[in-house]
Amino acid sequence: xxxxxELPTQQTVKQSKKRDYISYSAISTYQQCPLKYYFKYIAGLxxxxxxxxxxxxxxxxxxxxxxxxxxxxxxxxPDQDMLLSAFWNEWHDRGEEVEIRFxxxxxxxxxxxxxxxILVEFQQSELAIPHGQILGVEEQLRGELIPGIPDLLARxxxxxxxxxxxxxTDFKTSRSRWNGVQAEDSGxxxxxxxxxxxxxxxxxxxxxxxxxxxxxxxPVAERWPVTYDPTRITRTRQxxxxxxxxxxxxxxxxxxxxxxxxxxxxxxxxxxxxx
Ligand code: SF4
Numbered sequence: 433x434x435x436x437x438e439l440p441t442q443q444t445v446k447q448s449k450k451r452d453y454i455s456y457s458a459i460s461t462y463q464q465c466p467l468k469y470y471f472k473y474i475a476g477l478x479x480x481x482x483x484x485x486x487x488x489x490x491x492x493x494x495x496x497x498x499x500x501x502x503x504x505x506x507x508x509x510p511d512q513d514m515l516l517s518a519f520w521n522e523w524h525d526r527g528e529e530v531e532i533r534f535x536x537x538x539x540x541x542x543x544x545x546x547x548x549x550i551l552v553e554f555q556q557s558e559l560a561i562p563h564g565q566i567l568g569v570e571e572q573l574r575g576e577l578i579p580g581i582p583d584l585l586a587r588x589x590x591x592x593x594x595x596x597x598x599x600x601t602d603f604k605t606s607r608s609r610w611n612g613v614q615a616e617d618s619g620x621x622x623x624x625x626x627x628x629x630x631x632x633x634x635x636x637x638x639x640x641x642x643x644x645x646x647x648x649x650x651p652v653a654e655r656w657p658v659t660y661d662p663t664r665i666t667r668t669r670q671x672x673x674x675x676x677x678x679x680x681x682x683x684x685x686x687x688x689x690x691x692x693x694x695x696x697x698x699x700x701x702x703x704x705x706x707x
Contacts, residue, residue, distance in 0.1 A: 465692050467685055467705060468692070468696055485647075492547065494522035497570050497589070503562060504566040515554075549650070562592045564599070569590055574586070598629065605644075607647055610656050615641075620671075643655055
């Protein structure tokens with residue numbers, strides 16, 4: 433990243449870039465820090481440095497995706513070596529795109545040990561067993577949720593169905609174990625995705641869940657349900673309307689916090705930003 437004057441101005445960007453869809457992660461990024469949203473989704477700045485923690489989560493995600501794709505194709509569940517291979521493929525791909533920043537007391541050997549433990553736990557847990565027929569893995573769905581606002585684009589980790597229910601599962605890795613309150617508090621994304629996915633099986637009851645594996649010394653894999661609540665979906669739509677209105681009016685400002693800034697890939701342009 434070079435000097436301050438090379439950052440795109442908001443006016444320049446407004447004229448040159450306009451997405452015709454929104455994603456939940458984009459909305460969530462704006463809520464976390466409007467300036468981070470600007471750098472990532474409007475200015476399109478490259479993420480030059482990404483924390484090993486984020487890359488680890490993405491690589492575990494890829495291994496789980498590989499597992500369910502094999503099951504969906506009617507193949508046996510992959511063994512540990514195959515899952516590790518999927519993990520390292522994703523890790524090395526990301527490593528070619530960005531500089532990976534390791535945490536304190538962390539190195540590639542510790543990452544390898546952690547990946548091994550997490551994937552063993554995943555394989556041995558009920559998270560590896562789908563609820564019914566697999567309808568989609570990393571399934572991309574798109575549709576209008578709010579008139580006047582671009583379509584919502586959703587990439588759903590796993591969609592399964594049995595006779596009665598359509599289950600939408602989102603996979604997470606977490607520094608610590610979750611609890612039921614944390615899952616409910618994090619449920620907006622799943623609730624919105626359910627609005628798109630329910631069209632796949634309109635007569636079935638919707639079931640929403642997080643599949644969470646902790647990155648603890650002894651990883652724990654757990655399912656956490658989220659209550660399907662239409663009132664909360666309406667509230668979330670209203671939040672998105674407000675956020676979109678702020679984006680359209682180019683309301684971008686830094687919202688520094690220890691949680692957000694520590695792993696932000698735009699620390700350098702943020703320091704240079706002058707409004
Ligand atoms: S460093 Fe912090 S304040 Fe700056 S863009 Fe990133 S998250 Fe926002």
